[in-house]
Amino acid sequence: MxxxxxxxxxxxxxxxxxxxxxxxxxxxxxxxxxxxxxxxxxxxxxxxxxxxxxxxxxxxxxxxxxxxxxxxxxxxxxxxxxxxxxxxxxxxxxxxxxxxxxxxxxxxxxPRRQIKKGLQKAKTTFRIYHGLLQQGLFPDEAERILFGAEKKHRAEDRRRMGLIGHPYCLYDPFINLDLVRLLRRYGFKVLAPEFFTPRQIAEEQRVLAKPLFWTLSQRIFGAFRLLCKEKVEGVIYLSAFACGPEALIGELVKKEAKANGLPLLQLDLDEHSGEAGFVTRVEAFIDLLNRKRRLNCV
Amino acid sequence: MRLTFPHMGLLSIPVETLINGLGHEAVPAPPTNKRTFELGSKYAPEGACLPFKINLGNYIEALERGAEGILMAGGLGPCRFGYYAQIQRQILEDLGYQFTLLLLEPLGGERRELYRALRVLLEKVAFPQAVAALRLAWEKIRWVDRGNALFRYYLPRCKDKAEASKSYNQFLESIREEKKVCRLKAHLQKMEVSLKRNLGRETGPLLRVKIIGEIYMVLEPRVNFQLEKLLGEMGVEVVREMSISQWVEEHLLGFFYPHHKRRTILLSEPFLPSFVGGHGRETIAEMVDAGVNRLDGVIQVLPFTCMPEIVAQSITPEVSAVYQLPVLSLVIDEHSAEAGIITRLEAFLDLLRRKRLKMGANSDGPFRREQKGW
The missing domain is CATH 3.40.50 (Rossmann fold)
Structure with a gap:
């Protein structure tokens, strides 16, 4: 533009x-x-x-x-x-x-040429941006790097938590009540669907009898299966209340979670979500994960 | 094979005929009732739309009656209907039911699934017999829809509403039993005679209201609280373009009947220039049609969380303002109660009557002033 x-x-x-x-x-x-x-x-x-x-x-x-x-x-x-x-x-x-x-x-x-030049530039930026996402950066961090900031090195956290859901729920700190920061405070590295390449995600769709026809749901389902393979400790599924596809995908994800024995917390978001109730649930989930880890160690 | 299928209004009549005609045994689920609602909302995901839950309840009740296979349609999205069967199969398998799912996918999708279903369906009888069964089912769809339209026209004009409903039900039963194409028309004529005998005195033009919205909710009287009958008994003529035969013509025989699609696009273009899945675009098109034809009002029926209808619903105020067409959106889910719906309908009809009174007693719609050269 x-x-x-x-x-x-x-x-x-x-x-x-x-x-x-x-x-x-x-x-x-x-x-x-x-x-x-x-x-x-x-x-x-x-x-x-x-x-x-x-x-x-x-x-x-x-x-x-x-x-x-x-x-x-x-x-x-x-x-x-x-x-x-x-x-x-x-x-x-x-x-x-x-x-x-x-x-x-x-x-x-x-003029046509001017538009084309602009589009070309936009496409290049877009590609770099996606590359950064797949390195495990969150969109706000990636944007900062695109516009000239230095890449920060974070200490590699040992514990990893998967976070799935539609991108607009995951990356808006107001909608998801700053869940990412909360998880980081607890020492988790957060993995989101956008960290995987489209090809990896397409690969995971093969197990379904009928391919899903919602791109974002494909991403959620594929990312969930990949997260299972990545051996994350648990997965938090953020969904928006009254979201159509998610009502059905939730069922698929739940079945996968059961089959893999992976702890899953599904949180519905709407404009009435209160932070206290939300944080309590996430903390309880983390407590459960801690307990599971302790029991496994013994 | 003992086959069952989900209910959708009068669809059970032709589908039953078709399955029996193809040499299988139809095991229709009991008509949608309270238990269907309960079973459906118990086992379906909470956020799924109402048709999903009712379908699931239908299957469970039919499987309890000894059905071995389920006949279901598929889709290509983006409406959730296209993925219904997959999730329902998973839920039913988790519940421990044994069945085969025959999925009729549209040609653009998974053809293997469609061919498999067709092979199973057609294996019992010879080809000419199958064609005859298809023809009988198709004719039944058409005559049932014609009978339904006739009934909608006569019900508000009849003296004895109960008598009218009785002759309509008789008509449906006789169509269900009928085995010859040529005799279908006679049943319709019989109903028409008995409805005409029942006619009351005309007291002036009736209110005319169009029902639009999601096709399942519009066509299934047991889910929309018998909306058409309720309105008819309140003395309102119900107009509805949507029907099973129209759906079949548009989606299965679209090549021979291109006008349905053209009409939808033409009418909805100014308000919604893009396809939004499901019946979102049709809803807007029908509403524009109602506005152009000077109907008194429009009732949109949609299941809670229906995605295409929500898009349509957010555009209805614009259409409503342009055509001065009152619209009532009824969002129905498993917790809706009949009393609430009736109250809202009565209030809406009061508004329409008032509007008409304001415009003049004998007007034929909101545009009367224009006719006078205003």
């Missing part, structure tokens, strides 16, 4: 007021991430001329993200009212990085 001479305004961290605004704007039954998204959009309307909203239909062949992502631009339009919304569409089986995906207004008003 900056290559084209726009000034990009990105919304800040998620906060209480932002969520409240989103909750007001949304239909009751949508999941928390959509409410957060609408909150961010509303916060941005006062700061910018137009919103650029992606329509993520599918990023792999025959897969979808989720119906709510497909309708996201329309839901946002409904929420922000008259504010102009540009839709960055990724049609079925096509790539977000292609020229056709950009909104018509942008495609018409800028």
């Amino acid at each position: 900056e290559e084209l001479g726009f000034t990009v305004v990105v919304s800040g961290a998620t906060g209480k007021e932002l969520i409240n605004a989103g909750v007001k704007a949304a239909v009751d039954e949508v999941c928390l991430p959509v409410k957060v998204f609408l909150g961010h959009s509303l916060a941005l309307t006062s700061q910018c001329d137009a919103l650029l909203i992606p329509r993520l239909v599918s990023i792999n062949r025959k897969d979808y993200i989720c119906p709510k992502f497909m309708g996201l631009p329309e839901m946002t339009k409904q929420a922000v009212g008259a504010h102009p919304v540009l839709i960055w569409k990724s049609e079925q089986n096509s790539d977000l990085g292609s020229l056709k995906a950009l909104p018509l207004d942008i495609r018409r008003n800028f």
Whole structure:
């Protein structure tokens, strides 16, 4: 975008007021991430001329993200009212990085070469970013490195905890009530689905009788199986309340957990989650893991 | 093989015919009842949508009655329906039931699964017989849907509602038993005669309300609290485009009936230009259709946590504002109670009547002022 001479305004961290605004704007039954998204959009309307909203239909062949992502631009339009919304569409089986995906207004008003150059640059950055994620960094850390910070070396923790769930639940410290930091404080190294390569994850889908058609669910299921092989101590599954695919995937993950004898804690998140109850449950889970370790040592 | 299948409204009539016609024995689950709800919500994941739970309850009850196989449809997503069968199979196997799952996947998906299911289904009878069974089932779907439309039209106009329901049920039973294609029409005519005899005096135009939403919830009267009958008895004509025959035409015979899809896309384009899975787009299209045809109101029925319908639901205010079309969204799950639904329906109908009164006693919808050259 900056290559084209726009000034990009990105919304800040998620906060209480932002969520409240989103909750007001949304239909009751949508999941928390959509409410957060609408909150961010509303916060941005006062700061910018137009919103650029992606329509993520599918990023792999025959897969979808989720119906709510497909309708996201329309839901946002409904929420922000008259504010102009540009839709960055990724049609079925096509790539977000292609020229056709950009909104018509942008495609018409800028020379083709300039757009292509911008896209190329964006793609390179994207690739570096994903490389960093697969090294075991969290998105906020990876972003800092991308924009020039030094890579910090953390002491390698001995205990490892898996964390699975949709990316927007895992990496937003407000939504997940800072779970990652909590786990780190307890001396765990946290492993998330984005640390594995897509190929590894695709490999794990073979055990299913019918391939899953939600990309993110594939990632959750594949990552869970990989985590089992990685010999993590336990896995925490963060899911958003009223998330459609997760209701079914949870069942698959539970069965895998039983088969592998891996402790699993499933936490549902919504806008009413209170930190105290959340922390208590995580701590109880960690206590159980400690106990299991002690018993195994004896 | 003793085969069972999930219930969806009147679907059991043609499917039963088809299974029996193919030389298998149909073991229909008992009609969806309280125990089905209980079994379903006990064993299904908590966040799964209501149709999933009811299907599961149906299977368990049918397996208890001695079914050996389950006939189920698949899908390609992104609606959860496409993955129902996989999870249900896992749950039923964990419960210790023995059965084979015959999964009718669409052609775009796992063809092996489809061919396997078809081979098992067609192994009993010769090809001409199978074709005859298919034809009988297809004709039954069509006549049942026609009868249903007729009943929806006549019920609010009938003097004796109980009598009307009785003749409708008789019609359904006789269609269920019928073995010859050519005699199906006679049953419909018989019902029409008895409904016409029952007609009351016309007291002016009736309220016309369209039912839209998720197909299972719209079509299964035992899950949506007999919405159509309730409305009919309150003196409202229920319009609904969605039906089993329309679904079959669109999804299985889409090549011969391309107009369904075209119509959906055409009508929903201004509000929802993208496919959102399930019946999300159809919901918006039907709502626009209701607005254009000046119906009095629209009732959207959806199961709790249904993803495509939530997207549609967040767009309904926009459509509603454009066409001045009141809309009531009924979200139903296993905890919904009939009293709550009836109260909401009554309130909604009161609003519609009031609106009509305001617009003039004999208006035929919210756009009457326009007709006068306003």
